[in-house]
Amino acid sequence: QMIFQDPLASLDPRMTVGEIIAEPLKALLPRMDRAERQQRVLRMMQQVGLLPAQINRYPHEFSGGQAQRIGIARALVVAPELVVCDEPVSALDVSIKSQVINLLLDLRAEHGLTYIFVAHDLATVRHIADRVMVLYMGRVMEITDRDALYARPLHPYTRLLLSAVPIPDPTLARQRRAAPAREELPSPLALPSGCAFRTRCPLADARCVAERPILREIDGRYVACHHAEAAGA
Template sequence: MSEPEVLVGVRGLAVHFPTRSGLLGRTTGAIKAVDGISFDIRRGETLGMVGESGCGKTTAGRAILQLIRPTAGSVTLEDVDLVRQPPADIRRARRRMQMVFQDPYASLNPQMRVGEIIARPLRVHGVARTRADERRMVVELMEKVGLDPAWRERYPHEFSGGQRQRIGIARALATKPAFIVCDEPISALDVSIQAQIVNLLEALREELGLTYLFIAHDLGMVRHISTRVAVMYLGKMMELTASEELYENPLHPYTKALLSAIPIPDPVLERARRRILLEGDLPSPAHPPAGCRFSTRCPLATERCRQEEPAFREAAEGHWVACHLV
């Protein structure tokens, strides 16, 4: 069988935020939030992206959608390089790419009724030709995400967190996108609601042929929803492979440490397994360590790790890793 088509291609993506000091605000350095990452997202798959807070996951997702303009690198969507497109063309491309935000409380306008929130992208992008079409599409979108269309005259504060996230998903679906970035869409929700939202996203992917970049820090949930998983640390990509392969055969020491922190429901296995505790704090992205970014906390680091940055290479078929020790 042939490889699935690449929908999104990322090459050398970097996002650096300048730091300034003094009365004149001179640029004195840069916070390297994302520092040269490359990967593909295949049509119809869910690529999970995991890592500690501050590792650059959300910044990478926003840069792919051009909500933040990258400092360097390229992002192609359906073979069109978004980085080199003028603003007018980027606006047209937004019909094909959308985002589900992390906070369902802050991402909805509290002064707008739910029907208006979902209808806004239909109007902005000219998807609905008439008001009747717009109302019909809003009803269809609400039904698709499991909301009663009779609630479209209500305001966001009248809904629970899970219902608000469903509204955000309906809004993202309004333009019939091919690609959606889900930026920790379940982290602000109760545990009992998280599985419902993940199951909804999975059902929509299968029904509509969607492609997701699913950003999260819950590795257990990422295993459930993702086709492949990318592990980030301090702006760099450490490992990328198929979901089951990552959980069964992790290669990078950082990935192993993350996986060792996932609770196991069997108390006997939980007591028997060895946890990998990382020492020290996460270095500042304004002053990342030389060599491997993980070398300051890695229990296996050598002098080469501290001086030479490892290449992100294919250690086995479809299994990419950035580590001198693999």
């Protein structure tokens, strides 16, 4: 199942909340009788923080955060093992974002779910992820567990990403050195030869131009960089 980025755009405006959440049940469990389906929908609404009295309302009557709760209920009502979350909180206000993230964490623990969580907000990634895959121009740069990634990134692109994360304390922010990077951003339709990140990487050399790096294991993580040891030093 999938949870989409834009909560309101992903909901059919012609359907009620009850119909939206019940739709996967009709498609995947067609033999389920109407009464059981209704009970499943109501139970799922309660788990995501929606009221039973809202079952006959339409999407336009809800806020963005409430609409995303509807989307979450729709995804989980068929008890999936894997849920793809495509930037599920990026369109929400900061205060609502934290509520939805905590809801996703609670539901993961309660239902034993696995999330593939697509995000560009590294603070959100740190809060929700166990393992992280870093992508650049559609290519995998680094795969590791969350704590190792933030403590000691090995790929130059990962270092660049983390150096851009805002630090609330101005004293610490001034002490942090920004990761050096060249600003030659390639087109995703015409990637450079060798390493896709080489046009921006301060460590790039002739080998990076000639040879595309493959993922290799270093200290229990995987990195696609010829100079990963130097980058993580």
